[in-house]
Amino acid sequence: MAKPVQIEVWNPNGKYRVVSTKSMPGTRWINLLIEQDCRLEICTEKKTILSVEDILALIGDRCDGVIGQLTEDWGETLFSALSRAGGKAFSNMAVGYNNVDVEAANKYGVAVGNTPGVLTETTAELAASLSLAAARRIVEADEFMRAGKYEGWLPHLFVGNLLKGQTVGVIGAGRIGSAYARMMIEGFKMNLIYYDLYQATRLEKFVTAYGQFLKASGEQPVTWKRAASMEEVLREADVISLHPILDKTTYHLVNKERLAMMKKEAILVNCSRGPVIDEVALVEHLRENPMFRVGLDVFEDEPYMKPGLADMKNAVVVPHIASASKWTREGMATLAALNVLGKIKGYPVWGNPNSVDAFLNENSQPPAACPSIVNSKTLGLPVSKL
Numbered sequence: 480m481a482k483p484v485q486i487e488v489w490n491p492n493g494k495y496r497v498v499s500t501k502s503m504p505g506t507r508w509i510n511l512l513i514e515q516d517c518r519l520e521i522c523t524e525k526k527t528i529l530s531v532e533d534i535l536a537l538i539g540d541r542c543d544g545v546i547g548q549l550t551e552d553w554g555e556t557l558f559s560a561l562s563r564a565g566g567k568a569f570s571n572m573a574v575g576y577n578n579v580d581v582e583a584a585n586k587y588g589v590a591v592g593n594t595p596g597v598l599t600e601t602t603a604e605l606a607a608s609l610s611l612a613a614a615r616r617i618v619e620a621d622e623f624m625r626a627g628k629y630e631g632w633l634p635h636l637f638v639g640n641l642l643k644g645q646t647v648g649v650i651g652a653g654r655i656g657s658a659y660a661r662m663m664i665e666g667f668k669m670n671l672i673y674y675d676l677y678q679a680t681r682l683e684k685f686v687t688a689y690g691q692f693l694k695a696s697g698e699q700p701v702t703w704k705r706a707a708s709m710e711e712v713l714r715e716a717d718v719i720s721l722h723p724i725l726d727k728t729t730y731h732l733v734n735k736e737r738l739a740m741m742k743k744e745a746i747l748v749n750c751s752r753g754p755v756i757d758e759v760a761l762v763e764h765l766r767e768n769p770m771f772r773v774g775l776d777v778f779e780d781e782p783y784m785k786p787g788l789a790d791m792k793n794a795v796v797v798p799h800i801a802s803a804s805k806w807t808r809e810g811m812a813t814l815a816a817l818n819v820l821g822k823i824k825g826y827p828v829w830g831n832p833n834s835v836d837a838f839l840n841e842n843s844q845p846p847a848a849c850p851s852i853v854n855s856k857t858l859g860l861p862v863s864k865l
């Protein structure tokens with residue numbers, strides 16, 4: 480028998496029972512659910528990461544849908560329990576869904592939602608912030624100031640890397656990777672080299688047009704190159720940012736051998752998922768190459784760091800906050816709630832999950848559709864004509 484967990488209840492007499500495993504920012508998502516006859520139960524347990532047992536207790540005997548978090552293990556046990564409780568919908572409050580066993584969800588006919596698009600620019604901005612913080616040694620310099628060590632200007636004090644005219648490398652040039660590339664190209668006039676399984680045509684066109692604009696203004700034009708291999712990016716780029724999904728093909732994509740291919744003074748940024756980098760190899764590389772710097776938002780064994788990482792002056796580390804702007808987090812909550820609500824209501828799936836603005840306008844009712852369901856094809860869900 481699962482132990483009961485603490486909840487707060489909204490609209491107790493609602494027809495559909497929806498559970499959110501965490502309190503989420505904003506109130507629009509709550510209002511949208513209760514206006515559509517949902518009884519909403521929000522877990523208020525103090526512990527940060529809920530166990531499978533905690534979530535089983537939340538699902539209980541009758542549950543129409545669950546909004547969950549990327550820290551939870553959504554596999555066979557939870558999807559079978561949700562299905563037994565009559566549930567047909569689950570949504571991660573995240574774009575990444577490597578914590579979800581989609582095959583298990585398919586087996587039980589549960590739709591799996593995620594929250595693309597709304598976090599693209601916010602996440603790219605953090606990757607850009609980490610690139611700058613690492614390049615200009617901002618955290619080290621801040622600590623130095625606060626420790627009262629500053630005795631006056633010195634020619635060698637915290638010398639870092641200039642970005643202008645250097646090469647930015649992007650691995651995984653999807654929504655976030657492309658947005659990050661644009662920021663670094665527009666902001667710092669960097670040249671681009673990228674590696675992705677697919678051609679990033681829009682990004683290429685943008686860099687070409689921007690290069691022509693710079694040339695016409697008498698400035699050095701920026702250039703782009705699609706690399707034939709990831710290794711080519713690692714060898715050529717001065718700043719490399721990782722933005723692929725996490726799956727079997729990207730686990731430990733950056734390992735000891737590949738770290739050794741990078742320039743000695745390169746900067747590596749990771750705002751994708753921790754296991755994309757072999758973090759033990761990274762700590763060793765940072766130790767042996769003091770001019771090599773990293774900016775990390777994600778870690779292999781979150782919430783922990785591998786031994787030694789916290790002592791590395793050439794690492795800037797932040798706790799998985801890349802999507803943490805108010806607008807984005809409220810929007811993620813809205814998209815996750817609408818994924819679950821839409822499936823409960825039998826709505827079709829939105830045609831283009833890269834363009835979800837229609838769901839985020841606070842001044843109008845959202846379309847009668849599920850914004851983004853990753854297994855919609857397998858489940859044979861209809862596509863919205865809106």
Ligand SMILES: NC(=O)c1ccc[n+]([C@@H]2O[C@H](COP(=O)([O-])OP(=O)(O)OC[C@H]3O[C@@H](n4cnc5c(N)ncnc54)[C@H](O)[C@@H]3O)[C@@H](O)[C@H]2O)c1
Nearest residue numbers: 575602651652653654655675676723724728750751801802
């Ligand atoms: N740190 C954070 O808070 C945060 C925030 C948002 C997203 N993310 C992570 O970022 C990821 C990307 O998000 P997105 O919206 O840009 O997704 P996306 O699907 O638009 O982009 C992912 C890209 O990775 C590419 N890719 C897949 N396998 C690859 C491989 N083996 N080598 C090279 N490229 C490969 C894909 O072709 C695609 O273009 C998410 O899956 C999530 O894990 C993290």
Ligand SMILES: O=C(O)[C@H](O)CO
Nearest residue numbers: 572573574575598802
């Ligand atoms: O995948 C995601 O969306 C992030 O990791 C959290 O925003």
